[in-house]
Amino acid sequence: MDIEKIRTLIELMEEKDLVNLEIKTGEDSVSLTRHYNTPMPSMMASSPAYISEPQAEAVHMGSVETSPMVGVFYAAPSPNDPPFVTPGQKVQAGDTLGIIEAMKIMNPLEATQSGIIDAILVENGDVVQFGQPVIRYRS
Structure with a gap:
């Protein structure tokens, strides 16, 4: 791959604000991989108080399924269809x-274990981050 193609890819990453x-x-x-030079405030980096409420609950109750990538979470195959799973x-x-949509590709989020769904920790259409808890199982 020549350097001009790589430069074009870098410009695409900057234009679309992609990390990887x-x-x-x-x-x-x-x-x-893009690294940002903006330092994270030390309080945010070390304090668990900045974990959002659903994520904090996920850490303390039951096991969770996490997002394998950055993308948009969809709870159903299409807007008119019922969700893939519901609590209980x-x-x-x-x-x-x-489904997690990343770069116009629909990627299924699959259960890594059997169990009963306790909660869906994100809303349909939310942007999810790599490793973010998405589904919590009952413990």
């Missing part, structure tokens, strides 16, 4: 819990 980008073309591949529903490992 991986491209594979034949045997060529490139992985780019029993799921098996491998069941689809929702």
